[in-house]
Amino acid sequence: MNTRILHRLAQGILVIAATTGLLAERANAVMITVNDTKGKPIPTVMVSRQPVQTAIVDTSDNGYPAHGKTQQASMELVRFTDASGRSDIPAAHHAWKIRLRKPGYQDASFAASDLGKKALVMVPELDAAALAAQQPANAWSSTIDFGDENLKKEFMLQCNFCHQQGGALLRRERSADEWRVAIKRMVRYGARLSSEGQEKIPALLEAHWKKIHANPALVPMGTPWDSNLSSASIRELPIGDSMSQMHDLLLHSNGMVYVGDNLQDRVYEVDPATGKYTVYKITPQPGEQLGGLLAGRLHDFPKHETYQGIHSLAESPKDQHIFITPSYQRRLIEFDPKTKIFTYHNMDGGFYPHTVRFDAKDRVWFTLALSNQVGMFDRAANKYTFYDLPFRSVMERITVKLTPFIFKLLGWGIPIANYVKVDHVSTGVPLPYGIDITPDGKAWIARLHTDEIASVDPDTGVVTMVKTPFKGPRRLRADRDGNLWIVAFNESQIVRYAPKSGEFTRLDLPVTPKGSDTPYSLNVDRARHQVWVNGTNSDSVYRYDISTQAWSMFPLQRRVSFTRDVEISPKGQVYVTSASFPSWHIEDGQPTLMEITPR
Numbered sequence: 001m002n003t004r005i006l007h008r009l010a011q012g013i014l015v016i017a018a019t020t021g022l023l024a025e026r027a028n029a030v031m032i033t034v035n036d037t038k039g040k041p042i043p044t045v046m047v048s049r050q051p052v053q054t055a056i057v058d059t060s061d062n063g064y065p066a067h068g069k070t071q072q073a074s075m076e077l078v079r080f081t082d083a084s085g086r087s088d089i090p091a092a093h094h095a096w097k098i099r100l101r102k103p104g105y106q107d108a109s110f111a112a113s114d115l116g117k118k119a120l121v122m123v124p125e126l127d128a129a130a131l132a133a134q135q136p137a138n139a140w141s142s143t144i145d146f147g148d149e150n151l152k153k154e155f156m157l158q159c160n161f162c163h164q165q166g167g168a169l170l171r172r173e174r175s176a177d178e179w180r181v182a183i184k185r186m187v188r189y190g191a192r193l194s195s196e197g198q199e200k201i202p203a204l205l206e207a208h209w210k211k212i213h214a215n216p217a218l219v220p221m222g223t224p225w226d227s228n229l230s231s232a233s234i235r236e237l238p239i240g241d242s243m244s245q246m247h248d249l250l251l252h253s254n255g256m257v258y259v260g261d262n263l264q265d266r267v268y269e270v271d272p273a274t275g276k277y278t279v280y281k282i283t284p285q286p287g288e289q290l291g292g293l294l295a296g297r298l299h300d301f302p303k304h305e306t307y308q309g310i311h312s313l314a315e316s317p318k319d320q321h322i323f324i325t326p327s328y329q330r331r332l333i334e335f336d337p338k339t340k341i342f343t344y345h346n347m348d349g350g351f352y353p354h355t356v357r358f359d360a361k362d363r364v365w366f367t368l369a370l371s372n373q374v375g376m377f378d379r380a381a382n383k384y385t386f387y388d389l390p391f392r393s394v395m396e397r398i399t400v401k402l403t404p405f406i407f408k409l410l411g412w413g414i415p416i417a418n419y420v421k422v423d424h425v426s427t428g429v430p431l432p433y434g435i436d437i438t439p440d441g442k443a444w445i446a447r448l449h450t451d452e453i454a455s456v457d458p459d460t461g462v463v464t465m466v467k468t469p470f471k472g473p474r475r476l477r478a479d480r481d482g483n484l485w486i487v488a489f490n491e492s493q494i495v496r497y498a499p500k501s502g503e504f505t506r507l508d509l510p511v512t513p514k515g516s517d518t519p520y521s522l523n524v525d526r527a528r529h530q531v532w533v534n535g536t537n538s539d540s541v542y543r544y545d546i547s548t549q550a551w552s553m554f555p556l557q558r559r560v561s562f563t564r565d566v567e568i569s570p571k572g573q574v575y576v577t578s579a580s581f582p583s584w585h586i587e588d589g590q591p592t593l594m595e596i597t598p599r
Contacts (some may be wrong), residue, residue, distance in 0.1 A: 029088030030112075033119040034081050034100060041085025042122055044225040045102045048557050049077040052095035054238070062305065063241060064266060065279045068340065073237050075275040076592075078557050082230035089115065101557075103134045103221065132216035133168075137560065138516035138538040139222045140166030143212055146204050151197060154424060157472050157490040158193040159186060160518045162581040164537050167560045169585055173209050176202040189297060192426040192449065223512040223538065223553055235595040236557055237275055239268050242589035243303045246577040249593070250313035251567035253320055254337060259577055259593060260310030260324065263301075267310065267324070267335065272575070272595050282308050282326075282333060282342055292328025293351070294407050301582075308333065312355045312565075316379075318362040323377075325353035325366050332356070332364060332377055347384045350375055351403055355475065359437045359458070367432040367445055370403050374432060374445055374456055374463075387456050387463055389432055389447065392425075399428030425449065434475030434521070438482050438499065446473040446486055453486065453497065469504055470495055475521040477531075479546065485531050487519040494522060494533055494544065510551040511538055523566035532574050534563040541566070541576055541596060554596055559587040561594075573597050 034045045051074040058065040065071050074094055081087045089098060091112065098115065100108040105122040114120070125131050132140075144165075146152050159165055174182070179202035187193060193201070212218055240246055240261055247262040259268040265284075270277040284307035289295050292307050308326035315322055324333040330350060334343040352370035359365060364377040374387040391397040426449040434446040443456040451471055455464045472489035479485060484497040488506070492515040496505040511517040520536040533542040535553070539561045543552040556563075562580035569575070574596040583591045 029090040030115045031086060031088050032098075032115050034085045034087075035119040035121055036105075037121060037123055039119075041081075041083070042102060042105070043081055043083045043085060043227055044229055045081040045085070045087075045100050045105075045122065046225075046555065046557065047079050047081060047087050047089060048099045048101065049089050049092060049096055050099055051076070051092070052097055055094070061279075061281065063243070063303075064264060064281075067281045068278060070276055070278045073239065073275045073277060076236040076238075076557065078234035078236065080225070080229035080232065083227060085119075087230065102225070104131070106130075129216045132212075132219035135219055136222045136537070136539045137164035137166030137170070138511060138518075138535075139220050139513065140171045140212070141537065142166075142220060142513040142516040143218055144205075144208055146201070150424070151200070153471060153490045154194060154197055155201060156518055158191045158197075159183075160490075160537060161191075161520070162186070162189065163585045164560055164562050164580070165518075166537065167585055168587075171209055171212070173213055174206060176206045179203075179205045185300075187422075192422055192429055194424045194426075195421045196424070198422075220513050223510065223540065223555075225555055226553065228552065229554070231599045232554060233597045234554070234557065235272070235597075237270060237272070237277070237593045237595075238590050239270065239277060239593055240264070240266075240583065240591045242582065242584040242586075244583050244591050245581045246579050246583075246591045246593070247310065248312045248565040248579075249567055249575060249577050250315060250322060251569055251575055252315055252322070252337060256337070257567070257575055257593060258313055258322060258335075258337075260313060262310050262327075263298075263304045263306055263581070265305050265308050265310060268593075269337070270593055272593070280335070280340055280342075282310065282324075284308070285344065288329075292326070293330070293404065294328050296407065296409075296412070311353070312366070314356045314358050314364070316362055317358055317360065318379075323356055323358070323364050325356045327352050327354060327369070329353075332366070345377060345382075347375070347377075349373075349384070349386050354433060355435045357435050357437050357443075359441060359443070361441075363458070365435055365437060365443045365456075367435050369431050369433060370400070370429065372400050372430050372432060374435070374443060374454075376443070376456075376458065385461075387461065389430065389445075389454060389463060390465060392430065392450065393427060396427050396430065400430075433473075434486075436477045436484070438478040438484070439480070440482060442499075444476060444478065444484055444499075446476045448472060448474055448489070453484070455499070466497075466502075468495070468497075470506060474519075477522055477524045479524045479531075480526040480529070485522055485524055487522050487533065489518050489520065491515075492517045492519070494519060494531065507544065509533065509535070509542055510553055511535070511540075520562075520564045521566060523568055525568045525572065527570070528572060532566045532568060534566060534576065536562055536564070541574065543574075543598065552598070554598075556594060558590070558592070560585050562586075563594075 055074040057071040245262040309328035311325045311327045322335040331346045350368040354367040354369040356366040431448040433448045470488040474489040476486040522533040531544040563576040564579045567575040
């Protein structure tokens with residue numbers, strides 16, 4: 001029996017064990033009923049089982065667990081009440097409480113000892129400011145009006161890829177000068193807001209948020225929570241801290257979830273069934289400086305151990321090793337889940353390795369975001385191949401070639417980014433971003449700043465560019481029929497592209513207010529023919545059923561749950577991480593791994 005089959009059998013056993021555990025939880029659950037002050041049942045209440053005290057974990061390695069030392073976290077659980085206001089909550093193995101949350105009502109907390117005796121009561125929220133504060137960031141950002149829709153789309157594209165726009169820290173009143181300082185810092189971090197936008201937007205934001213805070217009733221309601229949520233469960237595991245960034249994740253065939261902390265160069269190996277996790281630190285190579293090749297980028301960030309900049313992870317179909325893109329170095333990093341050993345595969349070319357995928361021949365494909373390339377690493381031959389994408393102009397070619405030198409200047413403390421003129425189409429940074437492999441073996445790439453996708457034929461090396469009829473193609477995935485599903489980041493849409501016909505089909509996210517979300521990524525559940533999408537600005541995850549064309553929305557427990565990646569288990573469970581940069585934007589400053597079980 002080959003290794004791959006053994007891994008799949010092991011994963012099946014883990015799935016059966018997890019399902020058995022869920023059934024046991026249901027059998028031993030405490031039934032609760034939630035009513036309003038008039039005794040009427042309240043449906044779709046978010047019922048969160050939370051620990052009374054945070055689990056104690058090792059913090060001996062600069063605030064994080066020591067390398068290779070297993071930790072036990074406290075698993076949080078979320079369910080929703082049905083039409084009768086009822087839900088069942090299994091007891092935890094630690095002291096616990098529940099929190100009730102539903103827009104339009106005041107949050108309510110109850111000790112575990114209060115449950116099962118009588119109906120729990122939620123009080124309607126009548127204060128306009130408090131009602132507005134309950135709404136997700138997309139509701140707040142939907143009120144922004146610059147008098148120029150293209151400028152707003154540019155603002156959402158460039159200022160919403162690290163954290164939400166409209167979240168609690170980004171909607172407070174600031175002066176134009178304060179906004180100007182913040183925007184300059186974001187430009188140094190990598191935002192490509194146009195020079196015109198950098199000049200105009202600070203005063204517009206000052207005036208806008210003054211207006212909204214003077215009349216919070218202007219903030220609309222977010223997306224209503226659907227009654228079908230009563231059959232769903234969400235389990236949530238705290239990992240890292242407010243200085244972490246849990247960027248991307250990988251559900252491995254061994255049943256473990258691997259999460260990369262982009263700011264702290266640590267890989268979290270999580271057992272989602274038990275809540276146990278182990279941290280593995282990627283150590284810098286001799287002579288490498290903090291911040292890697294982009295040393296000046298985070299020089300004023302309060303705390304980070306970024307030498308590599310863990311970005312994306314993918315599993316080999318041959319030996320199940322994990323390949324990681326370290327965006328601050330010129331290399332790929334290989335991790336053996338059995339021996340826990342990291343191996344470095346250095347490369348001479350390219351800059352900013354980004355998203356990574358494997359093809360069926362065990363070749364590693366990845367985008368190089370700042371050198372306008374696609375890379376391929378042939379493991380059998382131990383050889384890199386680089387595919388250049390076309391430039392839009394001579395000036396762009398020159399700028400891209402000078403990118404490493406520009407970052408050196410930044411590392412020396414020369415704020416060149418503050419003096420370089422940036423146009424509205426981000427000339428100089430075309431930004432090849434997401435990548436996936438279609439069943440025919442071609443690599444497909446989304447190029448964010450040029451509104452294009454591209455294919456690379458590995459047999460001929462031919463690169464084909466395709467213009468998209470929408471803005472902001474960020475990440476993409478292929479379905480079982482060979483169609484591509486692409487997020488249109490600042491269009492609040494996902495798009496299906498059929499390579500055979502060249503046809504694009506645009507689909508609006510089911511978000512309220514319409515057009516207000518910024519989907520960062522998606523993944524395709526090929527077995528169930530469904531697409532799962534990050535509701536990055538709305539504290540949610542969406543599901544689209546390809547066959548029935550039906551949408552579902554799953555709200556997440558913590559406000560400011562900025563998610564960037566989606567993984568799907570054979571059983572249909574979905575995994576996301578809260579990946580805001582910085583994580584102190586999150587409601588309690590705590591990043592988490594979330595597991596959504598639709599039914």
